[in-house]
Amino acid sequence: MLTSLACRRLRPALVDLAVGSLAPGDAHEVAAHVAACEPCRADLAAMRGLSVELRDPIDPLPPEDFWRRQRQSIMRRVRTVGAAPVTPVRRWKLAGALATVALSVFVARMHFERSAPGVRHAIESLDDDALFHLHDLLPALAPATTIDDADVDILAVHDLGDDEIDALADDPDS
Amino acid sequence: MRHALLACLLAVAALGATAAPPARERAHDYLMRRVVAALALSDDKAAQMRDILRRADDRRQELASRRDALDTKLRAALARSTPDEPALGELVGDAHGVQRELAALPERTFDEARKILTVEQQAKLLLFRRDLQGEVRQAIRRRATAVHSTR
Numbered sequence: 621m622l623t624s625l626a627c628r629r630l631r632p633a634l635v636d637l638a639v640g641s642l643a644p645g646d647a648h649e650v651a652a653h654v655a656a657c658e659p660c661r662a663d664l665a666a667m668r669g670l671s672v673e674l675r676d677p678i679d680p681l682p683p684e685d686f687w688r689r690q691r692q693s694i695m696r697r698v699r700t701v702g703a704a705p706v707t708p709v710r711r712w713k714l715a716g717a718l719a720t721v722a723l724s725v726f727v728a729r730m731h732f733e734r735s736a737p738g739v740r741h742a743i744e745s746l747d748d749d750a751l752f753h754l755h756d757l758l759p760a761l762a763p764a765t766t767i768d769d770a771d772v773d774i775l776a777v778h779d780l781g782d783d784e785i786d787a788l789a790d791d792p793d794s
Numbered sequence: 795m796r797h798a799l800l801a802c803l804l805a806v807a808a809l810g811a812t813a814a815p816p817a818r819e820r821a822h823d824y825l826m827r828r829v830v831a832a833l834a835l836s837d838d839k840a841a842q843m844r845d846i847l848r849r850a851d852d853r854r855q856e857l858a859s860r861r862d863a864l865d866t867k868l869r870a871a872l873a874r875s876t877p878d879e880p881a882l883g884e885l886v887g888d889a890h891g892v893q894r895e896l897a898a899l900p901e902r903t904f905d906e907a908r909k910i911l912t913v914e915q916q917a918k919l920l921l922f923r924r925d926l927q928g929e930v931r932q933a934i935r936r937r938a939t940a941v942h943s944t945r
Contacts, residue, residue: 741827743929743930744933746820746821747820749817749820751821751934753817754825756854757825757851757854759900760850760903761904762907762919762923763904764924
């Protein structure tokens, strides 16, 4: 029992003795107890072994092979993760971008045609073929109101030769 | 890859939807826009007017084609040293009939339009046709001048 009480009292000092930080005056008493107490002697031995390992850890740096294997493993994971989900996402992004561009062109064109009546109604917006077709079609829409109008209506622009067009251009009153 | 192809197809379809129609359709579309604006046509009246216009143009093209063919035959018959007078007379009759139908076409078209238009719209149509005809002639003249000045 006495031994047990002494063990409890000296237990904190055992730690200091193990790491070598116990004051020399106290060390004598603790060493005398340890010499007589088997359990404390075993504890001191265990503490000393631990302190040695803490001061001098076994092989603190892994070998180069360990890091090489880690790098290879990481790169395999990067490739695995990067190849599968990223490629479809990029394709969808491309598809989305193309579809957006096409839709934008369509909407812009529709909007422009609707919001610019002046342009839509300008005769110059017609190309030559459509203009000539309109020229031929208009007389069929309603009767001519004057003899002059009727005369001009029967003029078929398709039948004009280059010289006749030149003459028409030279005489704006015709 | 399939998604990219799908996107390309979508893009082509969208752009195709905006591709220019034939000249005849472009002329019809333009004329209808102008008619609707000038006569303040409702949607249903515009649709009826478009049908009248299309029928008139179909008939005009058919008659013009027949007239051109008859003109060719007339020239060929006249080019002979001794014209076949009975055959020539038949051609003259046919050509005159086509010309008469062509001349009657505006009257017929306008009569059809009168059935669906108010009197005010009929009056506007008469004036509009002549005004637009003037615009078209001037546009052709301007383009002919431009072509002439570049020579």
